[in-house]
Amino acid sequence: MKAFIEGLPKAELHLHIEGTFEPELMFDIAARNGIQLPYASVEALRKAYDFSELQDFLDIYYQGMNVLLTEQDYFDLTWAYLNKVNADKVRHVEIFFDPQGHTSRGVKFATVIHGIHRALQRAQIEFDLSSKVIMCFLRHLDEADAINTLEEAAEFKHLIAGVGLDSSERGNPPKKFTRVFELARQQGYHIVAHAGEEGPPDYINQALDILKVERIDHGNTAMRDTSLVERLVAEQIPLTVCPLSNLKLCVVENLNQHPLREMLDRGLCATINSDDPAYFGGYMNDNFFAVEAALSLGKQRLAKLARNSFEAAFIGETRKQALLAELDTYLASA
């Protein structure tokens, strides 16, 4: 099964580029920028990755991204990630970034987006790995800040496919961002939002009804609400599920209790993703290996997860059909 997963063509649709910041690279970049990290060593930093809920992680995640300053920093971060997932047979990625986590420190929007984009262009050429960029609004900040960010992004719209919503979910419902998502929709962005990671099923309904999302990031708590599950199945709204993230952030107690298998068997369009792999103990294939070991999904469900990832991607029909054909060719021989 390990070899089957390793060779399986797949797409990653839920990945925060700032969450791919490995401690070794963080120390290197901090040193070249003359910044002192509040940890004595790479090992000491890794030891701090012990979370009991989302907020514990977010505090460390925002601290980590503070060392990113130059276009080269953003390029190096993104290029390191792309090399890892290319080896995992990831054929298409949709990368989140948190502009407010950078512009609030005085880093220019252009610096961030150009560094990320340059790495994505190189991966397209060297690996035939396609990509899209999605900017997320930080939901612990107010809507006016998100609107300012949307305005700042206008100049770079040709580089950004969609907008999303992330950060502290509890107490920050989707409806807090009604206006900014309406503006983003009018401007032609794709729309996604984190919902149902820690928040109630109602936040998923709000994301669908008010923000008009095309995909739900996470969506775990939907499983508590039968009519919501039925709706997600009927509308085939993709869920970008993140198993190792859920384990590390105590959304599930252990992976044997992860809802992924049930999601698939109930007809939900679930996909597997790594979320913040440097913090959660694994990239794409590590997530596949872990759920296969815990839930015995079998080749058919694993193949469905890969198919769902291509179906749910924000890519043109030509590329989508090419990737689905690549998957079919692989499955015919595997």
Ligand code: ADE
């Ligand atoms: N930002 C980065 N990772 C996140 C997650 N899993 N949930 C909410 N916000 C995030």
Ligand code: ZN
């Ligand atoms: Zn996420």
